[in-house]
Amino acid sequence: DVKVTQSSRYLVKRTGEKVFLECVQDMDHENMFWYRQDPGLGLRLIYFSYDVKMKEKGDIPEGYSVSREKKERFSLILESASTNQTSMYLCASSLWGGGRGRSEAFFGQGTRLTVV
Amino acid sequence: TQLLEQSPQFLSIQEGENLTVYCNSSSVFSSLQWYRQEPGEGPVLLVTVVTGGEVKKLKRLTFQFGDARKDSSLHITAAQPGDTGLYLCAGGGSSYKLIFGSGTRLLVRP
Numbered sequence: 001d002v003k004v005t006q007s008s009r010y011l012v013k014r015t016g017e018k019v020f021l022e023c024v025q026d027m028d029h030e031n032m033f034w035y036r037q038d039p040g041l042g043l044r045l046i047y048f049s050y051d052v053k054m055k056e057k058g059d060i061p062e063g064y065s066v067s068r069e070k071k072e073r074f075s076l077i078l079e080s081a082s083t084n085q086t087s088m089y090l091c092a093s094s095l096w097g098g099g100r101g102r103s104e105a106f107f108g109q110g111t112r113l114t115v116v
Numbered sequence: 117t118q119l120l121e122q123s124p125q126f127l128s129i130q131e132g133e134n135l136t137v138y139c140n141s142s143s144v145f146s147s148l149q150w151y152r153q154e155p156g157e158g159p160v161l162l163v164t165v166v167t168g169g170e171v172k173k174l175k176r177l178t179f180q181f182g183d184a185r186k187d188s189s190l191h192i193t194a195a196q197p198g199d200t201g202l203y204l205c206a207g208g209g210s211s212y213k214l215i216f217g218s219g220t221r222l223l224v225r226p
Binding site for chain 2: 004031033042043045048050058090092094103104105106107108109110112
């Protein structure tokens, strides 16, 4: 089974802190994604990466950055946390995509981040 | 911009009832996935459909991909409380990204 593991289930951080959310996948998937999920707004894509050291902005990248130094690991960084970044953060990976075939995403268990 | 609209947004039914959830778009997708998400957890993939008109069954769940590959439906027969959750459809195309629908929140009452 594909396993996507997020480093924390719950986090509480203070406004202005730099926050790191880590995600690791064990199935050699090329693509990795970070989403946030808020009530009434669905899943919104923050950033994604289709290869090591490659990244592309999603729909809501402001206030976030990412790092992918190794294929299996994709980190989301909140440069200076703010209260409006309180949310559920979901990491996902997929094997294909980009028109090359099935693009199923496999998700981690989520990180519920609260910024106070 | 590709969009996927799901309906209904909310559904509350009694155990044993049948239901259908719809996922519609004006865009063509090369594949379409359905996920179920339980509270506090990440979405879990249920099925992928790739061929127009394709029907897949997963126990009491039946998934259909429209002939034109623009829409899909999920039908649950004899719903059980364990079916409770958020159901998400997602479309794949030429991009690496999946386009997610807004979700249908299902509550099955015992």
